[in-house]
Amino acid sequence: MEPTRAIVIAPDITQTNQAKSTFASGAIERSAAERLVEAEGLALAIDLVIAYSAVVSVAKPRPATLLGSGKVKELAEIVRAEKAKLVVIDHALTPVQQRNLEKELHAKVLDRTGLILEIFGRRARTKEGTLQVELAHLNYQRGRLVRSWTHLERQRGGAGFLGGPGETQIEADRRILRDKIKSLESDLEAVRRTRTLHRSKRKKIPLPVVAFVGYTNAGKSTLFNRMTGADVHAEDMLFATLDPTLRRVQLPSGTWVILSDTVGFISDLPTHLVAAFRATLEEVQEANLVLHVHDASDSAASAQADDVQQVLKDLDIDPEDKSHVIEVWNKIDALEPEDREALQKRIEPGKGEALNQVAVSALDGSGLPDLLALIEQKIAGSLVSRRLEISPARFSDVAWLYENGIVRDREALEDGTIVVEVDLTPENSEAYDRRAKSS
Ligand SMILES: Nc1nc2c(ncn2[C@@H]2O[C@H](COP(=O)(O)OP(=O)(O)OP(=O)(O)O)[C@@H](O)[C@H]2O)c(=O)[nH]1
Numbered sequence: 001m002e003p004t005r006a007i008v009i010a011p012d013i014t015q016t017n018q019a020k021s022t023f024a025s026g027a028i029e030r031s032a033a034e035r036l037v038e039a040e041g042l043a044l045a046i047d048l049v050i051a052y053s054a055v056v057s058v059a060k061p062r063p064a065t066l067l068g069s070g071k072v073k074e075l076a077e078i079v080r081a082e083k084a085k086l087v088v089i090d091h092a093l094t095p096v097q098q099r100n101l102e103k104e105l106h107a108k109v110l111d112r113t114g115l116i117l118e119i120f121g122r123r124a125r126t127k128e129g130t131l132q133v134e135l136a137h138l139n140y141q142r143g144r145l146v147r148s149w150t151h152l153e154r155q156r157g158g159a160g161f162l163g164g165p166g167e168t169q170i171e172a173d174r175r176i177l178r179d180k181i182k183s184l185e186s187d188l189e190a191v192r193r194t195r196t197l198h199r200s201k202r203k204k205i206p207l208p209v210v211a212f213v214g215y216t217n218a219g220k221s222t223l224f225n226r227m228t229g230a231d232v233h234a235e236d237m238l239f240a241t242l243d244p245t246l247r248r249v250q251l252p253s254g255t256w257v258i259l260s261d262t263v264g265f266i267s268d269l270p271t272h273l274v275a276a277f278r279a280t281l282e283e284v285q286e287a288n289l290v291l292h293v294h295d296a297s298d299s300a301a302s303a304q305a306d307d308v309q310q311v312l313k314d315l316d317i318d319p320e321d322k323s324h325v326i327e328v329w330n331k332i333d334a335l336e337p338e339d340r341e342a343l344q345k346r347i348e349p350g351k352g353e354a355l356n357q358v359a360v361s362a363l364d365g366s367g368l369p370d371l372l373a374l375i376e377q378k379i380a381g382s383l384v385s386r387r388l389e390i391s392p393a394r395f396s397d398v399a400w401l402y403e404n405g406i407v408r409d410r411e412a413l414e415d416g417t418i419v420v421e422v423d424l425t426p427e428n429s430e431a432y433d434r435r436a437k438s439s
């Protein structure tokens with residue numbers, strides 16, 4: 001199939017000050033140029049050919065088309081000249097705006113949510129991932145349906161809604177949509193139950209879990225691969241990873257941990273999409289340690305970090321908790337020497353317990369020993385060290401400790417009592433006490 005030629009537009013809404021201040025509370029705003037670069041990345045992630053891209057300033061959003069009418073005319077001309085089939089608008093569009101734009105531009109129009117959904121639809125590999133995306137898609141459509149009281153414009157079929165035979169312009173009423181959503185939800189529920197079962201099985205293996213989080217393309221999978229020797233899909237592509245990947249690795253001191261690679265975050269991810277991926281993010285929620293991976297070479301890194309922190313908060317994780325979250329500044333190989341030095345300087349002051357930042361390059365491996373040492377330190381801090389005296393009659397407890405903890409030392413006293421020095425996760429430490437009390 002011939003690649004689709006597309007035009008990518010980042011609207012720069014230069015609105016009145018008062019409208020701006022309502023959402024400027026602490027959020028770091030990224031420039032329109034940075035947003036355009038990101039939108040292009042998103043478009044490339046679904047193999048679109050970008051025929052033309054631009055920031056378009058919007059002095060006053062027009063309810064009918066968002067963009068001003070002059071701009072729309074200009075764009076229509078570009079669409080024609082470039083033979084583009086698709087226009088990506090990196091902004092939320094109302095269904096009416098989308099429809100009007102499609103009419104005036106003579107091309108399909110995708111807004112930011114539509115584009116992200118399209119990417120997710122193509123990336124999902126597991127059954128759960130596919131169901132989640134489909135559900136998010138239907139909810140997106142339903143939102144449009146409710147707001148506009150129009151019929152469904154497109155019914156998603158197969159791999160995506162970008163043309164192709166899967167797309168039919170059928171009229172589906174809300175009841176059909178609701179039924180579909182219901183049945184998807186129950187399918188998803190079944191898949192989740194299985195996964196929860198898997199997770200609880202894994203929990204019996206007492207290994208601490210270290211989860212990677214970060215903005216899409218920060219280098220999580222590359223770092224994950226470097227640390228595990230695994231061949232996880234890493235690409236210069238937004239949302240290369242959708243489903244969580246888990247691997248067991250041994251830290252230099254001998255402690256085993258489970259590393260978990262996860263889906264990347266992105267700004268302005270619509271709420272229902274975040275909700276759809278909540279299950280995937282449960283891995284992060286339950287992790288003993290979170291590695292927040294930043295792309296230090298990206299000029300938008302601080303705005304991205306802001307977005308990631310917001311998601312962490314939504315997951316009830318305190319991004320400021322230095323014992324729980326490590327800031328990993330990746331891609332330092334791509335920095336100019338002076339920027340690299342400045343970064344090191346910024347990180348150094350935190351020492352001892354307070355240290356929770358490290359600069360690395362997943363590509364050339366620099367800084368990795370520091371990262372491993374830091375993980376080791378934090379994990380050790382999160383484990384409970386105990387010295388337990390176990391009578392010979394309860395020998396099975398010793399076996400339990402080997403299975404559920406990290407046994408540091410073991411000694412048999414003359415009367416047969418066994419003394420075990422063991423590190424346990426707080427949950428397993430409690431589990432042991434319950435066990436010791438019973439029977
Ligand atoms: N120069 C440089 N590039 C890197 C480094 N780490 C990763 N990259 C590149 O950054 C791009 C994205 O890497 P990924 O590992 O796929 O990023 P990710 O965070 O897993 O992305 P998503 O799965 O999309 O969220 C790839 O082209 C990598 O080769 C690094 O340390 N230095």
Ligand SMILES: [Mg+2]
Nearest residue numbers: 220221240241
């Ligand atoms: Mg990845």
